[in-house]
Amino acid sequence: MIEARNLTKVYGDKTAVAGVNFTVEAGRITGFLGPNGAGKSTTMRMIMGLDRPTSGTATVNGVPFDRHAAPLREIGALLxxxxxxxxxxxxxxxxxxxxxxxxxxxxxxxxxxxTGLTEVAKKKVKGFSLGMGQRLGIAAALLGDPQTIILDEPVNGLDPEGVVWVRTLAKHLASEGRTVFLSSHLMSEMAVTADHLIVIGRGRIIADAPIRDIIAGQGLSRTRVRTDQPDQLQQLLAGTGVTVARQENELLEVTGLDPRQIARAALDGRVMIYELTPLHVSLEEAYMELTKDEVEYHSHITAGAAPVQPGGN
Structure with a gap:
């Protein structure tokens, strides 16, 4: 188990982590997400005793990392x-x-x-590819057969077979009752690997819940609707918090209303609809909605816009 209590790290006038509290429980895979600069790496480094907290505590199995007599047997990490x-x-x-x-x-x-390194075990690390380096880092994390495993971007540089291997490994470790804490920028992979998510933004925890609850909690109900009266239906559905996007001539995508509300509005307005399909929100969409006000840098490129060429005026 990993526990953070009022964990804070300040660098000069910048607060990287601001009094965070969370528990990473054994027996499940906990994903750690956040935009660049959100405080993920700093938090992981404090858990591993590589950075000293300004205040608060981070413990592994009830003890700060540097107080374990044999730390590799307690916690293994790929940072x-x-x-x-x-x-x-x-x-x-x-x-x-x-x-x-x-x-x-x-x-x-x-x-x-x-970790699949048998054929290259006697080769020097300087000749390793990114994926081979990741496998070696995971091997080092598992060396002490630890109860707690922290993996920061473990699938970085791995081929599809390697990605599946990491996913299977993480699930196996959790099934043995171990604590598994991992981060990744690949939302599709996190969606099929993690059981629970902790999301950090600007140094503060903004979500700590099972992955299904985080997806459901963003209120991103979307429905595909087909009708031969799209303009009329669009007017009927207009309202605060509702977005109606025209996908094709007779196809609309409605966000902010559930299918029952759409069907009721169409019936009341005497508009015939011949498709009403709820769309599942992805983890990526839920994450983007959750962190939209927490990112450090915002891109202003719109869909269809050409990227700016280097050296352009």
Missing amino acids: DAKAVHTGRSAYNHLLAMAATHGIPRKRVHDVIEM
Whole structure:
């Protein structure tokens, strides 16, 4: 279990993390999401004892990371896959880590096999691709057979087979009762991997709930409607918080009303509809709605606009 209580980190006049509170429970996969600059990496670094909190606490299995007698056996983490001595082989990198924690050599062979690095184990890390580096980082995280695992962008650089492997691994670890805490910018992958989400924005927790509740809680009810009277129906449905977009000549997409409300308005206005299909909101849509006021940088490129060429006036 990971617990953050009033966890705060201030750099000069910038507050990177502002008094956050959350619990990452064992036996499930908890996703950690947030825009760039939201405080994700700083929070993970404080959990791992790499950054000292300005105030508040972060504990792993009830104890701050730096107070664990054998930290690799308690918590394994992939925070930066490049933080490896590039002159060493993958095997020697893991062997050196194992030696400092009293981990048997057999475990090194086990994690190398588990992460698919057997054929490159004796090669120097400097020749590794991004995906191979990620696998080595995951092997290092699993080396101490820890109860708690933190993975920051674990599928970065992996091919489709590797992405599925990470997903399967995370689910297996959680099924064993371990605590699994991971971040990813791939919403489609997070949607099929995580059970619970914690979302941070501008250093504050803005959501902490099961993934299905976060999707449902954004009120993004969308419905596809076909009618031979689209203009009339569009006028009938107009109102605060309602968006009606024309997709084709007789096809509308309505946001902000559920199908029952649309059907009632059409009946009252004597407009015939011949399709009424609820559309499922994706995690990406829910996330964008949730964090729309929390992003540090906003793009103003509209659909169909040509990107600005480098060096243009």
